[in-house]
Amino acid sequence: MKIFKLIYLLVFGKKVTEKRKKFEEKNQSGKEFDVIGAEVQQIIKKLYNGRSLRIRAVDAGSTNAEEIELTALNNAYYDIDRFGLSFVASPRHADMLFVTGPVTRNLENALRTTYEAAPQPCIVVAVGDGACTGGIWKDSYAVVGAVDQVIPVHVRIPGDPPTPTEILRGILTALKTNNSQ
Amino acid sequence: MDIKEISNRFQNMTIVSVDESLMCVRVSREDLAHVITSLVEEGQAQLSSLFATDDRQEQGVFGVHAICSIYDVPQRMMISISIPADDPQYPSITQTVMAAHWYERYMRDMFGIEPVGHPDLRRLVHHENVPENIHPLRKDFAWNTKMPKANIAYPMHHIKGEGIFEIPVGPIHAGIIEPGHFRFNVAGERILTLEGKLFFTHKGVEKLVENKKPIDALPFIERLSGDMSAAHALAYVEAVEKIGQCHVSKRAQMLRAIITECERITMHIHDLANIGGMGTGYSFIAANGFRIKERMMRLSDELCGNRFWRGVITIGGMTRDWTTDELDHVVATSYEAWQEIAHIVSLALDSEGFLDRLQYTGELPYEAAQAFGAVGLPARASGVDRDVRRDYPYASYTDFPVTVIKKKSSDVFARYRMRILEIEQSIALIKTLVAEIADGEVMTSCEPKNGLAIGSVESWRGEIICVVRINNGVIDRCFPRDPSFCNWALFGIMGPGNIVPDFPLINKSLNLSYSGTDL
Numbered sequence: 138m139k140i141f142k143l144i145y146l147l148v149f150g151k152k153v154t155e156k157r158k159k160f161e162e163k164n165q166s167g168k169e170f171d172v173i174g175a176e177v178q179q180i181i182k183k184l185y186n187g188r189s190l191r192i193r194a195v196d197a198g199s200t201n202a203e204e205i206e207l208t209a210l211n212n213a214y215y216d217i218d219r220f221g222l223s224f225v226a227s228p229r230h231a232d233m234l235f236v237t238g239p240v241t242r243n244l245e246n247a248l249r250t251t252y253e254a255a256p257q258p259c260i261v262v263a264v265g266d267g268a269c270t271g272g273i274w275k276d277s278y279a280v281v282g283a284v285d286q287v288i289p290v291h292v293r294i295p296g297d298p299p300t301p302t303e304i305l306r307g308i309l310t311a312l313k314t315n316n317s318q
Numbered sequence: 319m320d321i322k323e324i325s326n327r328f329q330n331m332t333i334v335s336v337d338e339s340l341m342c343v344r345v346s347r348e349d350l351a352h353v354i355t356s357l358v359e360e361g362q363a364q365l366s367s368l369f370a371t372d373d374r375q376e377q378g379v380f381g382v383h384a385i386c387s388i389y390d391v392p393q394r395m396m397i398s399i400s401i402p403a404d405d406p407q408y409p410s411i412t413q414t415v416m417a418a419h420w421y422e423r424y425m426r427d428m429f430g431i432e433p434v435g436h437p438d439l440r441r442l443v444h445h446e447n448v449p450e451n452i453h454p455l456r457k458d459f460a461w462n463t464k465m466p467k468a469n470i471a472y473p474m475h476h477i478k479g480e481g482i483f484e485i486p487v488g489p490i491h492a493g494i495i496e497p498g499h500f501r502f503n504v505a506g507e508r509i510l511t512l513e514g515k516l517f518f519t520h521k522g523v524e525k526l527v528e529n530k531k532p533i534d535a536l537p538f539i540e541r542l543s544g545d546m547s548a549a550h551a552l553a554y555v556e557a558v559e560k561i562g563q564c565h566v567s568k569r570a571q572m573l574r575a576i577i578t579e580c581e582r583i584t585m586h587i588h589d590l591a592n593i594g595g596m597g598t599g600y601s602f603i604a605a606n607g608f609r610i611k612e613r614m615m616r617l618s619d620e621l622c623g624n625r626f627w628r629g630v631i632t633i634g635g636m637t638r639d640w641t642t643d644e645l646d647h648v649v650a651t652s653y654e655a656w657q658e659i660a661h662i663v664s665l666a667l668d669s670e671g672f673l674d675r676l677q678y679t680g681e682l683p684y685e686a687a688q689a690f691g692a693v694g695l696p697a698r699a700s701g702v703d704r705d706v707r708r709d710y711p712y713a714s715y716t717d718f719p720v721t722v723i724k725k726k727s728s729d730v731f732a733r734y735r736m737r738i739l740e741i742e743q744s745i746a747l748i749k750t751l752v753a754e755i756a757d758g759e760v761m762t763s764c765e766p767k768n769g770l771a772i773g774s775v776e777s778w779r780g781e782i783i784c785v786v787r788i789n790n791g792v793i794d795r796c797f798p799r800d801p802s803f804c805n806w807a808l809f810g811i812m813g814p815g816n817i818v819p820d821f822p823l824i825n826k827s828l829n830l831s832y833s834g835t836d837l
Contacts, residue, residue: 146665154606195490196490198521199519199833200833201496201543201831201833202541202544202547203544204496204544205626209612209615211608213608213612214609214612227492228490239521241520242445242447242448242465243447243519244489244519247489247497247518251490273526273538273541274523277521277525277526278454278459278465278525279454279522280521298626300625
């Protein structure tokens with residue numbers, strides 16, 4: 138009987154996803170995101186020979202707001218997979234490291250090991266005010282400081298936390314600088 | 319039992335001060351464990367927080383203060399003891415009251431106060447790199463001290479035996495989550511013991527807010543844990559306003575309730591998607607759930623100017639006011655979000671494979687929840703009848719009471735259904751609040767005074783207790799106790815007996831904050 142129920146649901150059931158038109162009306166701010174994304178996609182194609190760009194996120198002491206925004210990059214509104222960007226589970230698979238938060242003393246070693254495990258060349262992006270400068274926690278006894286005090290940083294994305302669009306723009310900057318070198 | 323009767327029962331208990339929400343009493347250092355144990359064992363109170371203060375400059379002593387929530391009375395009791403500076407030790411409470419175990423290790427690291435007889439005196443906050451005899455919260459320790467690097471062992475439990483393996487996980491995890499280290503001792507797939515090593519993101523917030531004006535400390539409090547900014551801010555400002563005896567307008571109180579309820583809805587939708595989608599691999603739930611959550615985050619962007627319900631709750635009221643249209647928009651958007659998530663969740667609950675993963679996974683017995691002092695949703699899912707919104711009403715919950723939702727089955731499935739019910743309740747509450755919103759100003763001036771007060775808020779994770787002591791117009795001590803601090807140890811109970819792949823599911827069903835615990 139379960140199978141009939143499923144077929145009924147499939148044919149007559151309420152549609153759960155939004156209609157494209159309605160979605161686009163609501164998602165006005167998404168246009169800018171799409172434009173940046175298209176540019177990112179082109180550069181990645183050229184730079185990585187048609188492969189995609191793999192990102193590894195490392196929390197070096199953030200408040201978890203940055204993590205929420207990084208996770209948001211994967212939701213249906215942003216969906217960075219379509220631009221050839223994706224998050225991976227291991228630094229060994231990564232072309233790019235996203236480091237968030239002021240680096241705490243307790244995570245200094247973990248961050249360094251993660252960086253060493255990533256194959257070179259590896260682009261390091263500091264995400265958020267904490268990662269860029271140490272933020273409001275700068276100089277605390279428990280904090281080492283900005284990410285560049287531990288590993289080399291190529292691009293900084295300020296923000297408290299930066300929005301998904303700002304993060305994507307940061308990726309674009311990172312790739313552009315890297316492309317010209 | 320009335321709070322006065324309790325104090326009469328114990329000899330040598332001196333009452334220091336009494337106000338409508340807090341009674342401060344003093345006992346001798348030998349009596350502390352006895353008093354708390356009697357209260358807890360007789361089922362009259364629960365240990366809600368335990369913290370120390372460094373009063374050596376004024377009085378030449380350290381203070382240890384235990385906050386007990388008395389059942390059935392909307393008043394808390396703060397039991398204080400003095401500890402001489404040259405002999406910083408007292409008989410441990412943990413021997414008889416399990417809920418004190420982390421607090422005492424925390425105090426030992428941060429203040430160097432020794433709980434004599436504590437069964438597990440390993441370091442907690444201090445990792446290998448912190449040298450011996452460093453106690454950051456003592457007043458003679460500068461906030462910007464540059465400590466040398468040490469290498470002191472941080473031992474963890476492990477079991478020896480044939481066929482028993484140890485699986486270390488973290489601190490850098492596979493997903494985009496916060497850092498923490500876990501050790502599983504397993505026999506095959508079955509977890510035998512599970513222990514966590516946390517405090518990786520310890521940033522020293524308690525020290526950083528010292529000697530700051532109350533308003534300057536607010537940004538630190540809002541950034542204790544990114545996903546519960548509003549609730550932490552509310553607990554803190556409640557405490558500061560109690561000290562300053564400020565009267566916050568009715569409209570501001572109602573707006574505060576609306577904002578924290580919106581935060582609850584946002585994060586409960588996140589958890590429904592995360593448990594259902596990422597925990598069990600039912601990606602349909604995740605894809606749709608995160609889409610709906612994004613809309614709530616955008617609602618926050620429209621209302622507060624950021625995506626985290628942050629920056630609007632402040633000392634004396636709210637930083638901004640909203641028009642009736644904007645408030646109606648809140649109701650409409652959150653109601654629409656609720657309708658959609660309810661439909662998606664109902665599809666998930668039809669799936670037997672999904673239910674199979676959730677039911678009987680990660681059970682937390684009622685007795686364990688009580689003994690560990692569990693708070694919030696996980697505690698209520700185990701039948702514990704506690705909710706700050708009802709027991710110690712704040713903001714506008716006095717006028718708009720909530721009923722406590724609880725379940726008995728205590729597994730991941732119970733926590734999942736609790737979230738659905740809590741969103742439904744919050745939606746109804748927001749609707750009522752917006753319909754009956756009071757007129758008036760949202761901001762009153764609030765001059766800081768000297769004194770001590772407790773602010774407590776039922777965040778979406780559970781009970782936050784924020785203790786603030788102001789001296790000479792600046793913060794002398796601030797201990798914001800995140801609900802995660804109480805709930806982390808529960809994994810030692812919930813994990814064993816389950817298989818390793820169920821741990822991520824159990825972890826997501828609690829969704830505890832690392833940053834909020836580590837401070």
